[in-house]
Amino acid sequence: MASSTTTFISSTSFFCRKVHPKSSLANLKHKDHEHILTSSFFDPTAFTLKSSRAITTTPLGLRRLPPSRVNCAAASPSSTLPAALLFDCDGVLVDTEKDGHRISFNETFQERELGVTWDVDLYGELLKIGGGKERMTAYFNQTGWPAKAPSGEEERKQFIASLHKRKTELFMALIEKRLLPLRPGVAKLIDQALGQGVNVAVCSTSNEKAVSAIVSNLLSPERAEKIKIFAGDVVPRKKPDPAIYLLAASTLGVEPSRCVVVEDSAIGLAAAKAAGMKCIVTKSGYTADEDFLNADAVFDFIGDPPEERFDLAFCGSLLEKQYVS
Template identity: 30%
Template sequence: MTDTGLIIFDCDGVLVDSEPLAAKAYERVYEKHGMPGVHDGIIAQCIGMKQADIIAKIRDLTGHQFPHHAHDDIWAETKALFSEALLPTRELASFLERLTLPRCVASSSSIERIRHSLAVTGLDRFFGEAIFSSSMVKRGKPAPDIFLYAAERMGVEPSRCVVIEDSHFGVEGAVAAGMTAIGYTGGSHSYPEHAQRLVSHGAAIACATWQEIGEHLGGIVMAA
């Protein structure tokens, strides 16, 4: 890790413990539009995807075709839940305070959602304008587009980037971009096989705490 020049963070499930709240939002909105049965087990299969791909995946899994005119309802419900209950992942702030390398966010979520998530959790101070969304590129994760775009904008070669991801889609995208992927399993949506799955999709290692990730990155990128 001595040649690392940039740490790229996914947002949902890595910086913020958002996945259970996001799943609840989808469940509520689908039920509101007469399409019950979209439970957290279905949403779990969509973690790491952008909204359009999630809607398509839910359709494939349940047969529910969510009306296009109501897409904004999903973010409205999600935003309300985030404003009320969203928290950063455990001990993240102390990790970011010690991180000496440049960092950015590369997320499948919209820019508005990323900025709201960082603002309500107080994490926005760590990233400034270094925030990138899959809405800025042609293809979402597991394509490498968002990671390559973030690296280019930050002025760092892909081979010198480390990506921290909680989804196998994100890990696959990072590996396809020629970057090192670290799996994060510290979110409340994690499950017993989570670490193994991330590693099987190309993560160099999977860690359940930010302390573990800091130890893996080494002293060269972390202040004492």
């Protein structure tokens, strides 16, 4: 008869292992199967989800679980470092979508008198399409093009490009006024990586000017000088295609398997995994209910002490394949 296993969860960094009921942590042996940590494994006695911004933890949670569950233990400091730490922008660096990009799209539609408004729920659905120009094109193809839009295919592409250019200008004004803050822990993790000589890049489907404005204005010009940006139309196919992550690895001169990606959406996760990279998901307002079963780890945010969820050492630990019986 199978016996249960014990789950150890700390409020700091952790990794996951599947443990044979009769094994001890001291006698674990390597096996060629890797287990994924998601919030679904959290012991409710150790983690109580209040919202995407608030989690209450106890110093250590212990609970007996069925043998099919995963055994998680506090990760020891790792000497392994990623070759590159790659961040998505919107929803990862800043929770920009609802009160940033959506507002800027709507202001653009209003200025052009298109009679279009994207409410919160509709925009959440549209986010399943990577890229602002692609998002508008898909929406108009489905609902009908505005009366002021041209009829020819090439003219419509120019029309969409002009809308997106104005939307980007409005969005950048929000960023320059610092009306949208960095998410918790972003600056900390980037500083840890830069301090250890790890390549840092931002890989986004958003317009390059908008991403650069976020990095420069919110992360500081000093950090921005050390961060490579891959954004917008730098690749022909947007996420979930892996092209932007493969371009980043190639440009930085690193192996994709040595890269760790921080994403917030299912399409971003799909892009990172298709590129052969490790991927940590930090859920954002629009993505909390998406399917992240393929992620290497899932958190509500990166976090600063004393509310830190993970750090650079944890990112490195993902590269050290933890295979155990």
